[in-house]
Amino acid sequence: MTLQISDDNRVRTLTLNRPEVLNAFNEELYHATALALRDAASDPDVAVVLLTGAGRAFSAGNDLNEMQQRITDPSFNDRGSHFSTMIDALTDLPKPLICAVNGVGLGIGATILGYADLVFMSSTARLKTPFTSLGVAPEAASSYLLPRLMGRQNAAWLLMSSEWVDAAEAQRMGLAWKVCEPDDLLPEARRHAEILASRPIPSLVAVKQTIVEPTRAEIAAATAREIAYFAELLGAAANAEALAAFTEKREAT
Numbered sequence: 001m002t003l004q005i006s007d008d009n010r011v012r013t014l015t016l017n018r019p020e021v022l023n024a025f026n027e028e029l030y031h032a033t034a035l036a037l038r039d040a041a042s043d044p045d046v047a048v049v050l051l052t053g054a055g056r057a058f059s060a061g062n063d064l065n066e067m068q069q070r071i072t073d074p075s076f077n078d079r080g081s082h083f084s085t086m087i088d089a090l091t092d093l094p095k096p097l098i099c100a101v102n103g104v105g106l107g108i109g110a111t112i113l114g115y116a117d118l119v120f121m122s123s124t125a126r127l128k129t130p131f132t133s134l135g136v137a138p139e140a141a142s143s144y145l146l147p148r149l150m151g152r153q154n155a156a157w158l159l160m161s162s163e164w165v166d167a168a169e170a171q172r173m174g175l176a177w178k179v180c181e182p183d184d185l186l187p188e189a190r191r192h193a194e195i196l197a198s199r200p201i202p203s204l205v206a207v208k209q210t211i212v213e214p215t216r217a218e219i220a221a222a223t224a225r226e227i228a229y230f231a232e233l234l235g236a237a238a239n240a241e242a243l244a245a246f247t248e249k250r251e252a253t
Helices: 027-042 064-072 074-078 083-092 108-115 142-150 152-161 167-173 182-197 201-233 237-247
Strands: 003-008 011-016 048-053 057-059 097-101 104-106 118-122 126-128 178-180
Touching (some): 003 027, 011 027, 011 182, 027 083, 048 057, 048 182, 083 108, 083 201, 097 108, 104 108, 108 126, 108 142, 118 167, 118 182, 142 201, 167 178
Parallel strands (some): 048 097, 057 104, 104 126, 118 178
Antiparallel strands (some): 003 011
């Protein structure tokens, strides 16, 4: 099971569950997460969604083996991608979303935080958006959401540098709300989730919708721009070399 789902005190916990590949998102996990978000949105007994990862990672981002397939196997692209299905579900989620970043977050494992209402990070967790090291464009409307959340210069460094950002720096930048010791992460995230979940769901929804409604058109526009650049850069020289280096377990040249 690529995604574990549990309910407690009106909090639905979604646990990314591909620990053997550091919870990297493949098509199956994108689809499962999208469906789980939609189900939580429509379930009258769910007030808050809590997202975390199994094992030592939050998520290692997009499954690079599948990215390679998109270049080498045209039929794989013909099937489309559930990446956008998950992004749509995140954008449309009317209830509070809390992320508990238990370990490394790469790519979508970092940019997904732009959709969170509250982000808790383990003090040992780290984030990276390796778009420039992979020779591709940003994703998940991060080119819009992260500057809005973190400020332009913080977002520019995160999106352009392909460098790690530790938990303390993520909090200073405004990407993480609370930093916790590893053993305290889930208890603290759940404690805050249950405080929110004790409030009337229609009121929670009203607050969230008034916050996010002005961003919907901009998210859609940013996503369209990113997809266009991504399509242009996927398989180009820098990206092809980065993926070959990954496959061959060597440094990119």
